[in-house]
Each structure stands twice: as structure tokens, then as C-alpha cells.
Amino acid sequence: MTGSAPGHVWLVGAGPGDPGLITVAGLTALRRAEVVLYDRLAPHELLAEAPEGALLLDAGKAADNHAMTQEQINTALIEHGLAGQRVVRLKGGDPYVFGRGGEEAMALAEAGVPCSVIPGVTSAIGGLAAGGVPVTHRAVATSFAVITGHEDPTKPETQVDWARLATAVDTLVVLMGVGRLEEIARALIAGGRDASTPAALVEQATTPKQRTVTATLATIAEAAQREGVRAPALLVVGQVAALQPMLDPRRLAPLAGKRVLVTRSRAQASTLVDALRLEGAYPLVLPAIEIEHRIDAKAIDRVTADLRAGAYRWVVFTSTNGVEVFLDALQEAGADARAFAGARICALGIATAGALADHGLIADLVPTEAVGEAVVTSLLAPGDLNGVRVLLPRAEGARDVLPDGLRTAGAEVDEVTLYLAAAPAEPPQDVLDAIRAGEVDAVTFTSSSTVKNLATLLGGDLSPLRGAVVACIGPVTAETARSLGLEPDAIATEHTIEGLMSALRESLHSGRTAAAKEVR
Numbered sequence: 001m002t003g004s005a006p007g008h009v010w011l012v013g014a015g016p017g018d019p020g021l022i023t024v025a026g027l028t029a030l031r032r033a034e035v036v037l038y039d040r041l042a043p044h045e046l047l048a049e050a051p052e053g054a055l056l057l058d059a060g061k062a063a064d065n066h067a068m069t070q071e072q073i074n075t076a077l078i079e080h081g082l083a084g085q086r087v088v089r090l091k092g093g094d095p096y097v098f099g100r101g102g103e104e105a106m107a108l109a110e111a112g113v114p115c116s117v118i119p120g121v122t123s124a125i126g127g128l129a130a131g132g133v134p135v136t137h138r139a140v141a142t143s144f145a146v147i148t149g150h151e152d153p154t155k156p157e158t159q160v161d162w163a164r165l166a167t168a169v170d171t172l173v174v175l176m177g178v179g180r181l182e183e184i185a186r187a188l189i190a191g192g193r194d195a196s197t198p199a200a201l202v203e204q205a206t207t208p209k210q211r212t213v214t215a216t217l218a219t220i221a222e223a224a225q226r227e228g229v230r231a232p233a234l235l236v237v238g239q240v241a242a243l244q245p246m247l248d249p250r251r252l253a254p255l256a257g258k259r260v261l262v263t264r265s266r267a268q269a270s271t272l273v274d275a276l277r278l279e280g281a282y283p284l285v286l287p288a289i290e291i292e293h294r295i296d297a298k299a300i301d302r303v304t305a306d307l308r309a310g311a312y313r314w315v316v317f318t319s320t321n322g323v324e325v326f327l328d329a330l331q332e333a334g335a336d337a338r339a340f341a342g343a344r345i346c347a348l349g350i351a352t353a354g355a356l357a358d359h360g361l362i363a364d365l366v367p368t369e370a371v372g373e374a375v376v377t378s379l380l381a382p383g384d385l386n387g388v389r390v391l392l393p394r395a396e397g398a399r400d401v402l403p404d405g406l407r408t409a410g411a412e413v414d415e416v417t418l419y420l421a422a423a424p425a426e427p428p429q430d431v432l433d434a435i436r437a438g439e440v441d442a443v444t445f446t447s448s449s450t451v452k453n454l455a456t457l458l459g460g461d462l463s464p465l466r467g468a469v470v471a472c473i474g475p476v477t478a479e480t481a482r483s484l485g486l487e488p489d490a491i492a493t494e495h496t497i498e499g500l501m502s503a504l505r506e507s508l509h510s511g512r513t514a515a516a517k518e519v520r
């Protein structure tokens with residue numbers, strides 16, 4: 001795309017690793033980009049936010065293997081900018097913290113390409129915080145310095161004055177220093193910093209692989225070697241490092257740092273994913289169900305006509321999917337919400353009632369227990385069901401407890417099949433690998449189909465999940481898990497996402513105390 005006017009380049013700080021830590025402004029620029037030039041340290045999940053068809057260029061920048069030299073990067077930015085394109089230069093952390101962002105902005109200015117800097121959360125501060133080390137702390141540290149460890153502190157021509165820095169500020173944060181920990185520590189001690197000063201390393205901060213190692217200035221290099229700490233990692237030296245065990249995220253919240261499998265359909269996963277992320281967990285999304293429509297147009301026409309004629313006393317919705325698909329089908333058939341005028345509506349679960357409300361339909365009955373048996377009892381309460389016509393829109397292969405119960409009570413049940421909760425054809429391989437490698441701390445099931453389909457995706461066997469905490473949205477889902485050899489650890493008392501979150505929290509919390517007791 002060429003234009004006569006120059007485009008614009010945004011130098012965007014992508015944050016330290018968690019894709020949620022980009023700024024709103026950065027994300028806005030990314031969502032409008034025509035070209036994205038990204039660094040190795042910028043979270044790759046963010047690339048999915050670029051518009052379809054955007055040109056994605058890997059600028060590399062691994063210490064040893066440069067995909068592009070800085071020269072080539074500058075040239076590419078200028079060329080795409082002069083061609084009139086909207087270019088996002090996506091950089092790890094903040095663009096101006098050891099990111100050569102300043103050089104890129106200068107090169108663009110010289111070439112006459114407009115450019116804006118969108119700051120980011122630097123790993124030097126945000127990465128440390130995520131690892132449980134506050135860069136300042138009242139009465140402990142009132143100053144800090146951020147230093148590059150890339151330079152060899154043993155060489156006289158080094159630009160970093162380690163001796164002067166050693167005691168100049170309370171907290172020293174060293175980036176790009178894992179390869180030279182021993183030299184750095186020695187230079188700081190030689191400069192007068194006490195060898196017993198607390199020190200810590202935060203590896204892969206804000207990612208599921210985050211790890212922290214604590215020691216002293218004298219022993220940190222050895223500890224790093226023992227633990228096999230690798231780049232990217234942050235070294236922090238100072239009294240604040242001693243606070244790490246107290247402020248470790250996993251100590252502050254039960255879900256922090258936990259990898260939690262989400263099995264809902266992609267369209268429905270977001271509420272649970274957001275709730276998990278907000279509490280510091282890492283959701284692994286494996287949509288175990290895909291909604292395949294199974295609509296029989298003739299059946300819908302017949303049911304619609306009956307519904308409009310007021311032939312049904314009750315319409316019973318058992319899931320949000322049922323609501324969405326039925327109302328869509330109704331609309332296709334030329335009807336709208338007025339078709340329900342002569343019927344009463346029953347919704348199983350408040351999520352289902354909420355989906356109805358989104359369409360302007362208020363459920364007359366929301367049984368407190370959303371399982372089939374209890375629903376029949378609730379429906380009987382307002383009156384005899386003998387000879388009463390009930391419309392039951394539902395999924396293919398759903399349980400028969402409800403229709404059977406209604407029929408036993410004398411009702412005339414019209415079941416209309418709407419969809420099949422099928423296993424997806426192309427599940428994400430990386431998540432399946434993580435499950436098989438035992439890298440999942442907890443798994444969440446929001447319906448029996450999610451349990452069954454996950455078993456199918458895993459080749460009929462749920463045993464790779466035995467080590468994980470198993471959380472189910474309700475007793476029916478729990479029973480399905482049990483029948484497939486997976487014992488639930490947590491069953492939500494309120495059958496909603498919030499209920500599931502509470503159950504998960506409690507289970508992980510008590511699990512942690514149990515583990516702590518074992519150690520003692």
C-alpha cells in the first residue's frame with residue numbers, strides 16, 4: 001500500500017511478557033497496524049491482535065541470533081513509514097529501557113517519518129513486582145538504579161561504573177546480567193556493597209514459567225547456577241529482595257501462578273479466562289465444545305406456529321446455547337419474542353436466565369437446583385402438569401432425566417433438537433501437550449459435554465489430569481467426571497462461573513495448607 005503522505009510509526013512497549021500488560025494505547029495502535037515489527041521479548045500472543053492481513057515481521061534480537069540487524073530494523077521502519085503505512089514497532093517492556101527505541105525514533109525523525117512512543121511496563125519494575133519484589137519499600141529502599149549487565153564489569157573500558165553504583169542507591173536492578181552474575185556480584189562487593197545484601201533473580205517474569213531464586217549478593221551466582229536460571233531474568237540487589245518470600249504472588253492469592261485449563265467453547269470462555277487472569281492464574285484454553293447447529297427447519301416451523309398459538313404452557317431452556325440457537329432459529333422462521341406471549345418460561349441456571357434477559361425475556365421460573373429431577377418438582381409447584389404441553393429446546397444427546405420426569409408427571413413434552421456440543425476438529429496442540437506433560441495445575445468443567453469431549457480429545461483417557469485440581473460447575477458435571485475416572489476436588493454450590501471460581505479458590509487454598517502440613 002503506497003501513498004504520497006508518509007505513514008506513522010508507533011514505538012510500542014509491549015510490557016514484560018504477560019500479553020495483558022500492554023497499555024490500552026499500545027493495544028489500540030496494534031489493532032490498527034498495517035505492519036508490525038516485533039522483538040523476541042514482546043509477547044507473541046499479542047500478534048493475534050493485529051488486523052487480519054497485517055504484515056508481521058520478526059525483528060529477532062536474541063542475543064546470539066539476530067533475525068535483523070538494528071540497521072535493517074531502522075531501514076524497514078523508515079521504508080514502511082515512507083510508503084504511507086501504519087507501523088507498530090512492538091518491543092518488550094518499555095521501548096526506551098535498553099530497547100534501542102531512542103535510536104529508532106531518531107532515525108525516523110531524520111527520515112521525516114512521524115513517530116509516537118507508547119510507553120510500556122518495564123520488566124525492571126513490573127517484572128520485579130510480579131516476582132514479589134517491590135523496587136522501593138518504605139523505610140527499606142528509597143532509591144533504585146536500573147543497570148545493563150551486558151557489559152563486562154571486569155573490563156576497564158566498561159561504561160557502567162559498578163564501583164560507584166555499588167553503594168549509590170538502595171535497590172540495584174540489573175537487566176541482561178544472567179551470563180555475568182559472578183563478575184557483577186564481585187564488582188559490587190569490591191565497590192563496597194555488603195556481601196550479605198539480599199539478592200534475588202526473577203526469571204521469565206509475568207509468564208507461566210516465572211520463577212524466583214533468592215540468596216545474597218555473595219551467593220546469588222552460585223544459586224543461579226544450581227537452579228539453572230536462564231535469560232530473560234532480572235537481578236535485584238538490596239534489602240527489598242528480602243521481602244520476596246513474604247510478597248511472593250503465590251502466597252498472596254490462591255490462584256496466582258496456577259495454570260488452569262478452561263474447556264468451554266471459544267465463544268464462552270472469556271468470562272472465566274478474565275476471572276482467572278485477574279487473580280494471577282494462567283488460563284490454558286482448550287475449547288472442548290464447539291456448537292454445531294442441528295436445526296430441522298420443519299420442526300422449528302411447527303413449534304413456532306404452536307408457540308405463537310399459545311399451545312405451550314411452558315418453554316424450558318436448559319442452557320445459554322439453547323437460548324441463543326433457539327431464538328436465532330425463531331427469527332429465521334419469521335417470529336420474535338412475542339411468540340412467547342402465551343407461554344411461561346423456565347430457565348435452568350441464572351446464566352440461562354441471563355441469556356434470556358439479553359433478548360428481553362424474563363424467566364417466570366428459575367429453579368434453585370438446576371438438575372433435571374429438581375426442575376420437575378419446581379414445575380409441578382405452580383400447578384398440575386397433567387396434559388400440559390411443554391416445549392423443550394435442547395442439545396442432541398442431552399440427558400433424558402428432565403423429559404422423562406415431565407412425562408411421568410403427565411406433561412406432553414415437545415423436544416426440539418437445536419445443536420450438538422461436539423468436540424472441536426482442530427484442538428490447540430500446545431495445550432494438549434501441556435496436559436500430557438502434567439503441566440496443568442487445575443482443570444475446570446462447565447458441563448458434562450466439556451468432560452466427555454476432553455476425554456475424546458485426549459484419546460479416551462483423562463488420566464493425564466489426575467495430578468490436577470478438578471473443579472466442576474455442578475453435581476451432574478462432577479458425576480460425568482467421576483464416571484470417566486476423574487475424581488472432582490471442587491464442585492460449585494452456585495452453578496455459575498463465579499461459583500466455579502469460589503470452589504476453585506477454596507480447593508487450591510486448602511490444597512496448599514494440606515501440602516504445607518505435609519512438609520511440616
Ligand code: SAH
Binds near residue numbers: 094097124175176207
Ligand atoms: N525494554 C525492556 C528491556 C530490554 S533488555 C524492558 O523495559 O523490560 C532485555 C532484558 O530485560 C532481559 O535480558 C532481562 O534482563 C530483562 N527482561 C525482559 N523481560 C523479562 C522478563 N519477562 N523476565 C525477566 N527479565 C526480563
